Amino acid sequence: MKPSIGRIVLYTLTEDDAQAINKRRADFDQHRKTDDYTDTGYVAHYGNEARAGDTYPAVVIRVWNDDLVNAKVLLDGTDTYWATSRHQGDDNGTWNWPPRV
Template sequence: MSQKPTLGRIVHYTLNEGDAKAINKRRIDFQAFLSCFSGKSAPGQAGADGHQAHIGNLVEAGQVYPAVVVRVWESSFNSANLQVLLDGNDTYWATSRAEGDQPGTWAWPARV
């Protein structure tokens, strides 16, 4: 029997096609923004400091990344919301994900 996930624990999350598409879109959209951005703007305006720049390597379904458990759903024994730590400056919010070994699921890291 598997352990119940708890807040703050690190698990391994396997990206699915939808995850990869969403992450890559944010990163490609940021590159497009940079190509047409002409300079600084006032706070609260498009392009002002404080916007999240999604910078990092493109991802593919099936890739595994560490993730922090940020919420556990009591109604589903092993369902949790995760902040997936990507290879870049951003994270990915994977919501209501179950434990498993398929894309779109999380697993406990192997002890070595």
């Protein structure tokens, strides 16, 4: 199968992905404790800890060729992660089709 815009795939996080996600969440957590924080439409980067090897559903946003895509990863929390120029595969940092059940 070829990827196309809007399709759901599974994306597996790398160590760098997980660190970036957890840093955004820690930054948000620290910022919301300050006096200048008010509920004015901030996107809350909040959720369970992300780890390398965790697999999440992702929506294909752009297709570069038969296996290279940009995808919006739906994390276990209030935020998403933009995985750019990722190949199909079984390793961390790749996407694959969900298994049929």
